[in-house]
Amino acid sequence: xxxxxxxxxxxxxxxxxxxxxxxxxxxxxxxxxxxxxxxxxxxxxxxxxxxxxxxxxxxxxxxxxxxxxxxxxxxxxxxxxxxxxxxxxxx
Amino acid sequence: xxxxxxxxxxxxxxxxxxxxxxxxxxxxxxxxxxxxxxxxxxxxxxxxxxxxxxxxxxxxxxxxxxxxxxxxxxxxxxxxxxxxxxxxxxxxxxxxxxxxxxxxxxxxxxxxxxxxxxxxxxxxxxxxxxxxxx
Numbered sequence: 001x002x003x004x005x006x007x008x009x010x011x012x013x014x015x016x017x018x019x020x021x022x023x024x025x026x027x028x029x030x031x032x033x034x035x036x037x038x039x040x041x042x043x044x045x046x047x048x049x050x051x052x053x054x055x056x057x058x059x060x061x062x063x064x065x066x067x068x069x070x071x072x073x074x075x076x077x078x079x080x081x082x083x084x085x086x087x088x089x090x091x
Numbered sequence: 092x093x094x095x096x097x098x099x100x101x102x103x104x105x106x107x108x109x110x111x112x113x114x115x116x117x118x119x120x121x122x123x124x125x126x127x128x129x130x131x132x133x134x135x136x137x138x139x140x141x142x143x144x145x146x147x148x149x150x151x152x153x154x155x156x157x158x159x160x161x162x163x164x165x166x167x168x169x170x171x172x173x174x175x176x177x178x179x180x181x182x183x184x185x186x187x188x189x190x191x192x193x194x195x196x197x198x199x200x201x202x203x204x205x206x207x208x209x210x211x212x213x214x215x216x217x218x219x220x221x222x223x224x225x
Contacts (some may be wrong), residue, residue, distance in 0.1 A: 069187060070223050072180055076188040077225045083174050084192055089123040090166045091193060 128159060139202025139210055140193045142221055144171065144186030149202045149210050191224035 084091045125133070132138045138160055141147040145164045148156055167189075168182065175185035194203045197213040205211045205219040 069184055072184045073188045073191065073223055074225050076178055076180055076185055077192065079174065079178055080185065080189040080192050083170060084189060084196070087166075087170055089125055090163050090170070091189075 126159075129163065132156065132159065133201055136200070136202045136212065139204060140190065140197055141204045142187070142190050142194070142206070143183075144188070144190035144193065147204060147210075187221075191220060194218050194220050195224070 124130075129138075136149055137156060138146050139149045145167060146160050148160055168186070171182050171186045171189065175182045178185065195218060197203050197218060199213050199215050201213045202210050203213055203218055206221055211219060
């Protein structure tokens with residue numbers, strides 16, 4: 001009856017934490033629950049802090065370019081040589 | 092008789108000159124020579140071949156030098172773009188490949204960009220190129 005009434009109140013959590021003078025020692029588990037919630041919130045905050053690591057997007061793009069070039073250069077080399085010969089005024 | 096020999100000789104000289112001109116023309120027919128200002132800047136080491144396939148200014152820059160280099164690089168990029176499309180490659184890939192070729196084609200005394208973004212002077216030895224160059 002009493003617990004029902006307490007949880008029914010708008011400030012239920014605060015009431016449970018503060019009114020530990022209850023006859024069935026209702027206050028103790030209530031305080032523990034409050035502590036657990038605090039730990040959870042702190043954990044969530046710490047986690048959100050960890051997530052904000054900046055991913056180096058640019059570096060990844062450059063790595064990919066290097067991999068593509070390695071095989072493409074050999075394919076283009078002969079054509080590039082002809083192009084240079086044909087446009088000797090700008091090379 | 093003496094007159095005949097003279098005309099014959101003149102004709103022969105004329106023919107020889109014509110043949111030489113033809114031979115020269117055949118040698119340099121597809122390639123238009125470099126602009127004298129560009130050729131001078133190259134041999135003076137004011138400009139050098141970069142690894143990316145474009146021309147770079149090596150030492151101090153003047154507005155005239157900058158304008159010349161920009162003009163050549165814009166023309167190079169237009170050629171690279173056209174040829175890259177034909178080869179189904181990117182402009183950067185085609186330009187980089189051309190850079191490999193152009194650095195190997197430098198002559199002793201000319202400047203080129205070596206790995207690590209440093210300008211080097213070409214010697215009679217092979218140039219210090221990117222390890223990916225063929």
